[in-house]
Amino acid sequence: xxxxxxLSKLLFILFLTPSALMVNAYAKASNLSTLTQTQxxxxxxxxxxxxxxxxVNIDEKAPNFKVVDKNFAPIQLSDFKDQxxxxxxxxxxxxxxxxxxxxxxxxxxxxLPKNITILTISNDLPFAQKRFCKVESVDKVKxxxxxxxxxxxxxxxLIIKDMGLLTRAIFIIDNHGTIKYKELVANxxxxxxxxxxxxxxxxxxxxxxxxxxxxxxxxxxxxx
Numbered sequence: 001x002x003x004x005x006x007l008s009k010l011l012f013i014l015f016l017t018p019s020a021l022m023v024n025a026y027a028k029a030s031n032l033s034t035l036t037q038t039q040x041x042x043x044x045x046x047x048x049x050x051x052x053x054x055x056v057n058i059d060e061k062a063p064n065f066k067v068v069d070k071n072f073a074p075i076q077l078s079d080f081k082d083q084x085x086x087x088x089x090x091x092x093x094x095x096x097x098x099x100x101x102x103x104x105x106x107x108x109x110x111x112l113p114k115n116i117t118i119l120t121i122s123n124d125l126p127f128a129q130k131r132f133c134k135v136e137s138v139d140k141v142k143x144x145x146x147x148x149x150x151x152x153x154x155x156x157x158l159i160i161k162d163m164g165l166l167t168r169a170i171f172i173i174d175n176h177g178t179i180k181y182k183e184l185v186a187n188x189x190x191x192x193x194x195x196x197x198x199x200x201x202x203x204x205x206x207x208x209x210x211x212x213x214x215x216x217x218x219x220x221x222x223x224x
Contacts, residue, residue, distance in 0.1 A: 032161075035154060042167050043187045044160075051167060055157035058182055062173045063155040067121060067144040070130040075144055077173070083117045084205035085173040086197060088141070089158060090122045091165040091188055093132045098122070101168075101191060102138060108198055109140035115175070116205050123147045123166055160188075170197045172204055180204050 035052040042049055056063065064077045077085075088105050090098035102120050109118045118141040122129070126145045133143055146152040146166060153159040158166045170192045172181035181200045185192050 032150070032159065035159070036157070037161065038157060041184055042160075044163075045187075045189065049163070049167070049188075050161040051157050052159040052161050053154040053157035056155075056171075056179055056182070058179055060179050062171075062177050062179045065146075065152040065155045066149055067146050067152050068126055068148050069142070069144055070126045070133070072126055072148070075142075077177070080117055082115070082175050084115055084175050084201060085171075086116065086118045086201045087169075087171040087173070088118060088120045088192075089156075089166050089169040089171070090120060091160070091163075091168060093120075093122055093124050093129060093143075097168075097189060097191055099132070099136065102132075102141065102143070103136055104194055106136075106138045106140045108194075112202070113205065116201055117142065119144055121146055121152055121166065123150070123153070123164060168192060172197065172201050174204050 032052055036054055038051045038055055040048050041051060054063075062077060066074055066076050069075050086105070088101060090101055092098055093102060105118050105120065109116075112118070120138075120141050120143045122143075123146050124132075125147050129143045129145055133139065150159060153166050156169075156171070158169060160167050168185040168188050168190075170181065170183040170185075171179060174180050181197065181204070183192055183197065
């Protein structure tokens with residue numbers, strides 16, 4: 001078998017890599033074209049954008065989804081069993097509002113009970129997310145990427161058509177896997193309602209904390 005020289009190998013890689021990227025991009029574009037389209041929910045500046053994917057509603061079972069962490073390891077909703085989740089969705093961590101939103105929830109995460117987990121999800125590549133978290137000292141929330149499969153965006157109706165970004169949103173999913181709170185921010189340049197989301201997640205998760213306290217009290221009484 002003929003051995004390839006170093007130059008030949010390099011030329012082969014340079015030729016193959018763009019082709020692979022084009023095929024992958026084409027496959028994603030073809031898939032996005034079949035998704036449900038929703039208008040008149042969110043604006044970019046003064047114009048409505050079209051959202052791709054399936055809209056979800058409060059009190060519905062939260063669809064499972066698959067994203068990746070900073071090491072490209074798959075992460076699913078089902079991995080957070082018995083946790084109440086606050087999912088902060090941002091278009092891109094490299095923009096002002098998204099950066100502030102993520103840092104705000106990172107600060108708040110330290111004040112929340114252990115049965116509450118905050119996720120930040122965007123379509124940024126894991127490399128960019130890892131860099132952002134290091135520079136901004138974001139270490140209390142789990143920052144995840146939907147850039148590989150777009151599965152989260154499709155399942156929750158969040159992909160902005162012709163931009164490939166996720167629209168700004170907040171979801172709270174209780175420990176039974178039910179959607180209990182949803183905010184699609186009316187304009188992607190605006191902040192979400194932090195106070196409302198934080199109050200809601202504490203209220204939704206409070207039942208678990210109360211039950212634990214009651215069980216502890218009962219156990220103490222029985223041992224006396």
